[in-house]
Amino acid sequence: MNPSRTRLIEILVGLIATQLIVFGLALYIFNEPQRVSEAQTQIFFTQLDSGMTLYAENCAVCHGLNGEGIGATPSLNNPGLAAMPYEDIFKVIERGRFGTAMPAWSKEDGGPLSDYQISELTTLIQSGDWNATGDRVVNLGLAPLIPFTTEPDSDLLEAIGALEDGAILQAAISTYASSCVACHGADGLGTAIAPALNDPAVREKTMDDLTRTLTFGSAGTLMAGWSNQLTPEQISGMVTLIGRWDEIPSGAIPAPDVPIATTVESIALGGDLYAANCSSCHGPDGQGTPRAPALNVKSFLTETNDQAIELIVTGGVPGTAMPAWGDRMIAANIQAIVGFIRQWEPTAPEVAVPTRPGGGGGPPWMRNNTTTPAQPVQPVQPIAPTPGSETGLNLPAAENVSPETVAAAPASPQAQPGTGQGHAGGTGGPAWAQSAAPQPVWWETLDWPLLIGLTASLSIVFSLILAGLSGLKKE
Ligand code: HEC
Ligand code: HEC
Ligand code: HEC
Known part of the structure; x- marks a missing residue:
């Protein structure tokens, strides 16, 4: 073989190897800080996220839906507090304030929270999004009742x-x-x-x-x-x-008349749960069926406040076909349904026209004919609770909607705050209850390895051509 050819090949191989090393290094140097900062950002948002759930479960009842404070309990969403040194905030949560209603939260002081969970709450207080936190509280069905108090009848x-x-x-x-x-x-x-x-x-x-x-x-x-x-x-x-x-006669201590707080997600969930569990008796649009009265009527909605509807749905109507849903659904789901039903109020008709179950029965104008004799009441299929299922009821909706909802929300209607341990490091709340991820900047969306790889191959091809050309010239 021509010695100058051999030399040329050696030079080329050396060149390519050097370029590969240089580009490999460049790739690594380029990616590493981004990888590290991505991981840090990820941890930060995970912490904030479980901080929000911990807040909902343990603190919202006193410090308010959005950390705004209730009555004499101070707000946590204020810039002054956020600017306090991390350690000081941590210490208040850890040890509480002796002689006030602020309890000690650390396990060491007899509370339910680990140091890591307290650090998540501290991070929330320093850099949290309180609107997103309020949504989380509502989605978990833990919105505090304000005013705190009520008047006995x-x-x-x-x-x-x-x-x-x-x-x-x-x-x-x-x-x-x-x-x-x-x-x-x-x-x-x-x-x-x-x-x-x-x-x-x-x-x-x-x-x-x-x-x-x-x-x-x-x-x-x-x-x-x-x-x-x-x-x-x-x-x-x-x-x-x-x-x-x-x-004591029931009704002696009415619930504070506080509308149930809703979010876009909770209403969507309520709609799905209603369709799966209630529409068969109360009609798809709440218009009633021969099995059960209309809920989508002015009189009912204006006379019955959210708390009262929640009580009816939770306890059922004994001696009728209306089941006690509190045995089968967590409180957050019942509240979501109430929020969904409440939405009908502005457009609710004065008089509802019940549909027949099964939907059959001639053209609409015939079905709507209110002078037709009432349909005989259909025998109702009892809804058998499925033992062992999460909510005690075979809830197709809850499963279809989002299995995490049931799993991540407090596990029982009597969810005990202070048992937040289970949420350590957890993803905190159902997917829809979670805050939106931060929007990446444009350069974060570029595929850097691909770009660098492309540049590398282009320059290799380019140098090959150059080398080939100069080789040809020598020959
Ligand atoms: C039973 C009611 C109650 C609960 C529950 C509660 N707090 Fe408090 N918290 C208070 C009260 C009352 C104060 C004011 C104490 C005082 O007068 O110094 C307070 C004060 C604080 C302060 C100091 C605020 C400041 O401006 O100095 C922080 C921080 C705080 N709470 C965080 C939390 C966190 C985090 C949780 C949940 C893990 C929580 N609290 C749960 C009642 C409560
Ligand atoms: C098996 C049929 C059935 C199902 C399923 C059912 N209900 Fe009922 N519901 C009834 C009947 C029957 C009544 C009327 C009870 C009575 O006579 O007071 C009723 C009454 C009510 C009332 C009180 C209405 C009023 O005018 O006082 C509310 C509110 C209600 N149901 C909500 C719901 C919700 C929400 C669901 C779904 C989670 C649901 N129901 C599922 C049969 C049912
Ligand atoms: C900030 C919320 C809150 C307030 C306000 C509150 N409690 Fe409680 N209470 C709880 C919680 C949570 C438990 C369950 C504690 C546990 O799991 O051990 C409880 C438990 C109890 C128990 C024990 C129940 C049992 O099964 O052993 C009694 C009794 C009680 N509370 C009475 C009262 C009375 C009376 C008041 C008003 C003077 C009151 N509570 C105010 C949250 C509260």
Whole structure:
């Protein structure tokens, strides 16, 4: 072989190898900082994300939907607080503020949260998006009831005065309406935040146990000790009320009249759940069927507030075909359905025209003929709860909508705040409840390896041609 040819090939191979090394290095140098910062950004957003869920489960009840503060409880969404040193904020959450309603949250201090979870909350307070946090709280069905308090029904209160120890019960009911209803719910029936007190299982507890819980609270939960706010007589009155709640007429302590908060996602979820679980009886558009009354009518919607609808749906209507959905659905899902139903109000007809189930039965003008004799009521297929399924009901909708919704939302209607451990490092909430990822800058969207690879191959081809040309010239 021509020695100059061999030399040329050697030079070419050397050139290509050098170029490959240079481009490999360039590629690495280019990508590494981006990879590292991408990973950091990812961690940051994951932290913020689980911070929002922790906030919803543990803090929103006192600090408000969007961290705006409720009553005497300070806001957390204020720039002054965000500018405080990280360690100071961390310490307040870790240890609480002694002698105030702000509990200690760290496991070391008897609370439910790990240091990592407290750091996530601190990150949220320093750099969180409070609107997105509010959406998360709503989507998890944990929106706090504001105002905190309610007025007892005056007629019923008077009737209660006639019971044995009536004055004690009356006073206890007033205390309950001002201090406990926001967490333990209307008539002591419980909420997503705290368990029912109007419950046989609680009535069975000893006076001593109840007095202890009321006086010292329940460590690591939202249940604070009340010895600072209530006198021993008041506490003993509360214990009397809890023990005799079965004698108190329902409606004595109405729910605060607070519309259920909604988000775009919660209404969409509510619509899907309604279609799957309610439309067979109440009609696809809530117009009613011979099986069940219309919900999409002015009279019903204006007379029944959100809390009342939630109570009906949760408890069912005993002795009728209307099931108690509280046994089968988490509170967040029931609230989503109520939010969906409420949307009908502005356009609700004065009089609803029930459709027939099965949809058959002639042209619309015949079906709409209100003078036709009422259809005989169809026998209703009982809805058998499926034991073992997450919600206790075979819920096609919940599964079709988004399985994570049921899995990620508090696992029971009585979701206990303070048990946020399960969410450590979790993705925090259903996919739709999560904040949108940050929009990348244009150069982040470029495929750098491809670009560099292309440039590399182009320049190799180019140098090959050059070398070939000069080789030809020599020959
Ligand atoms: C039972 C009601 C309650 C709950 C639940 C609660 N807080 Fe508080 N928090 C308070 C009160 C009351 C204060 C004001 C204490 C004081 O007077 O110094 C406070 C103060 C704070 C402060 C200091 C604010 C400031 O401006 O100095 C931070 C930070 C804070 N809370 C974070 C949280 C976090 C995070 C959670 C959830 C893990 C939480 N809180 C849950 C009642 C509560
Ligand atoms: C900030 C929310 C909140 C407020 C306000 C609140 N509680 Fe509670 N309460 C809870 C939670 C959460 C639990 C469950 C604690 C647990 O899991 O151990 C609880 C538990 C209890 C229990 C024990 C129930 C049982 O099954 O043993 C009693 C009794 C009780 N609360 C009474 C009251 C009374 C009376 C008031 C008003 C003076 C009140 N609570 C105010 C959240 C609250
Ligand atoms: C098996 C049939 C059936 C299903 C399924 C059903 N309901 Fe009902 N519902 C009824 C009947 C029957 C009534 C009327 C009860 C009565 O006579 O007071 C009723 C009553 C109601 C009421 C009170 C209406 C009023 O005018 O007072 C509401 C609200 C309601 N249902 C909501 C729902 C929701 C939400 C769902 C789905 C989660 C649902 N229902 C599923 C049969 C059903």
